[in-house]
Amino acid sequence: MIPGLVGMAFGHTVDSVGEYRLEIGWMNEPVVSYETNGIELFVSPLEPGLEFEKQQFKDGIAGLQKSLKMQLIFKNEKIMLPLAADHNIPGKYYAFVNPTISGYYQANILGQIGDTTVSISMHPPKVEERSYIEFPEPSDITLNQLIDGHTTLLGEINDLKESVDKLEEENQQINLSYAGIGLGIIGIAIATFALSKTKKN
Numbered sequence: 243m244i245p246g247l248v249g250m251a252f253g254h255t256v257d258s259v260g261e262y263r264l265e266i267g268w269m270n271e272p273v274v275s276y277e278t279n280g281i282e283l284f285v286s287p288l289e290p291g292l293e294f295e296k297q298q299f300k301d302g303i304a305g306l307q308k309s310l311k312m313q314l315i316f317k318n319e320k321i322m323l324p325l326a327a328d329h330n331i332p333g334k335y336y337a338f339v340n341p342t343i344s345g346y347y348q349a350n351i352l353g354q355i356g357d358t359t360v361s362i363s364m365h366p367p368k369v370e371e372r373s374y375i376e377f378p379e380p381s382d383i384t385l386n387q388l389i390d391g392h393t394t395l396l397g398e399i400n401d402l403k404e405s406v407d408k409l410e411e412e413n414q415q416i417n418l419s420y421a422g423i424g425l426g427i428i429g430i431a432i433a434t435f436a437l438s439k440t441k442k443n
Contacts, residue, residue: 253367254282256297259351260358263288263297266349266366269336274372280338281312281349281366283325302333303355310353310360312337316345344371
């Protein structure tokens with residue numbers, strides 16, 4: 243990763259590569275788990291002679307959606323996200339994603355801006371737990387309904403098990419009946435053979 247100067251602007255992370263200013267942040271804030279969102283990327287040239295902390299997004303560079311990509315990382319999980327250009331603001335791009343776990347994500351910006359190779363790691367603000375914005379809180383009724391549903395499911399599973407056991411018992415009885423018939427036939431054959439021997443003698 244190419245190191246750069248780092249700053250913060252309105253909850254966004256700002257960095258630089260070569261002569262370019264890069265800024266990322268979540269589209270919808272506060273960002274929470276299990277909510278479709280996206281990371282915004284702003285790309286613009288650095289203004290010569292101006293301190294980095296005073297640099298603003300200005301004269302955005304358009305047409306980078308094919309030459310840049312964003313790799314999103316959470317712990318050991320990685321995904322490569324394509325960029326979509328904003329039709330109204332040149333130099334502004336989106337990488338849509340649905341973060342499923344709260345925590346800190348890492349966004350690697352990879353590719354080319356003109357002749358400049360980009361390989362930089364940036365960190366958007368933390369993804370919060372969905373419960374952070376849920377209202378009202380789940381009630382005891384909902385919990386009881388969940389428990390009741392679970393109990394009903396267990397009852398149905400036990401009924402199914404009993405039915406299977408009965409079928410197995412019936413199959414065993416049928417098999418014993420067949421075995422008895424077979425033994426009876428063998429017994430009749432032996433008796434017939436013995437009787438014929440007796441008549442000959």
